[in-house]
Amino acid sequence: MITYIDLPTNEDEETRLREYLEDVQPEDIAEYVSGLEDREEQIALIKFLEPEDAAIVFFELDDFSLVSDVLLSLPRWQAMAIATEIPNDDAADLLADMPDKARGRVLALFDDEARADIIELLGYEADTAGGLMTTEFVVVPAFVTAQKAIEMMRAFAPDAETIYYVYVIDGNSHLVGILSLRELIIAGPETAIADIMQTNVMSVNVQDDQEEIADLMTKYNFLAVPVVDDEEHIIGIITVDDIVDVIHEEATEDIYRMAGINESEDDEEPSVKGAYLARMPWLLITIFGELGSGIVLSGFQARLEQVVALAIFIPLLTGVAGNVGTQSSTVTVRGLAMGTLESGHALRIILRETTIGLALGVSVGLIVGGIGSFWQFPALGLAVGLTLVLNNLMASFMGTLVPLTFKRINVDPAVASAPFITTVVDITGLLNYTLIAAAILNI
Template sequence: DLLDELPDELREQVLALMKKEDAAEVEELLQYAPDSAGGIMSPDFLAMDKNLKVSEAIQKVQQLSEEAEMAFYIYVVDENNKLQGVLSLRQLLMNAANKQLSNIMETDVVAVVPETDQEEVAHIVSRYNIMAVPVVDHEGVILGIVTVDDIVDVIREEATEDFLRMVGAGKDREILLKPVLQNALTRLPWLVASWVGGILAMFVISSFEEELAKVIILAGFIPVIIGMGGNIGTQSSTITIRGLATGRVNIKRIWSFIGKQLQVGLLLG
């Protein structure tokens, strides 16, 4: 992530100081968008041939565990390094030494491609309650893994974006570091929308001017009505944005959801 922010010339200088193997791995990761599975994945993981026996796999784990980002999962591959299955370290230790990995692995593997958005990867980890998600290319070759440690950072970033959207302050997490003018322009659209709504409310209220003049006490309820309307709108926008972020609201059925929120708002009003 840090290298991705550096100017091209400085980035090349840093890469030149690294070991060739490490530099090659970093350059490969830099090809992907920073907010994608490829951009946050680790290329260090445990992958073993499906024809290995359990005893051989255990020896290999002992040799490679320090190099792997997470030794909890062992990814089983074929001769072309295509992902075939996965098994946990516990499964490996609980099986007979002469069994082949292909006979004890789980073949129903949840994997993503490098272009998958990091938020979708976070949803997968949450939905399936797994510690890591393998990243494969379009031919099924395993490229790396996204661990739960990386996902924690993603969840924090996405939650910050959601909260900023809820209050109409854009989605840039670094909004506090922006210049005053840029900060104001980011927050202006939602305030303009609120201003337009206020103007419309003014015209509606003015149409009842004669009634208000006859029964002046009704004017005292106007701030209450406006306040309740604002609160209902805030509740609906918060529920909608959070629902979209967590995947509980399907974007394909968004109009149905909006219609339901309008009905709830009218009922409360």
């Protein structure tokens, strides 16, 4: 971790700074640069980095305008040297967030082949396989020998993002097989690639959603997965480092949506207007939903006047049930997002969560019912205890059913947020309390 760096004032200090920066991880440099408030100081520090380190720092920075400022302020030879070290998929990600004017000037720093690949990648939606893939990979024809394939890899591997997997194509560039680098190395020199490759290749289509790809790579522990077009031509690969970023993004998005917050608020300086517009609808849902709770309580007013002690337990009843509902909703949404739960198994999932809710309800019902019996009187304790059992059962049921229903109708289950679940559980919980208390207390 870097604590402080003085910018050099002479050649000896420049040399010492370059030597120091060579021993520091680029990710730590990026963190330090992000913390600097002076733009000129940020640019000056990056100028002392080796091109390969500067390329990593650029991708780690969240400030894409800083990237363009640095590249466009450097001597052209130095900017082009850095651009050469940036993988095409990373370059596309950087350029996608730049203003149009800066994007064109930065794009001109790449060589013709890289520029063509980057432009192609920019044409895909960011959250699809095409937007994630890199076009820098190694393929070998099925008809060549292992020795020839190794020679081909020696020639092309320096420009590839990864060589853990060797992808095999036929004469029409169709993906027909795959083998590991280990399998290629231990094969006899004259062995045909077609004889040692695996033909059951698992690939993704260029238009597949990034969340589906993340689920696939997580399930099978792939380091990379090939991307094909509609004709099964291999056009790129997606590496595990890109999927880690996707998993982080998707998890953050789901957490924010469950809380009724826009994921854009993850920015360092989120827009006040944007945050207001994102949060206000959920508050309106809560307001009108809780007005339903007020209507239930108003119908319960006469009974409350007869037994004032009933009101003591209302916050506890709604709070506990709301918490149980949120827990079930969170577990279900996460399971659906990670692919560990299937909406087709809805009955099993609902049964599991309601069983847990029932067990929790009986436990807290016995505890609170006992307290209510000694604190107030036994009939009230019984009413409260039974209500807790029923409320927790219904809360776990609703917290599971709502996300599963949304998933089935192709609506993001994360929108089954805590405010929504809590509001529904509050209304049904108070209604249960009203009916149970009226029956037991004869009011």
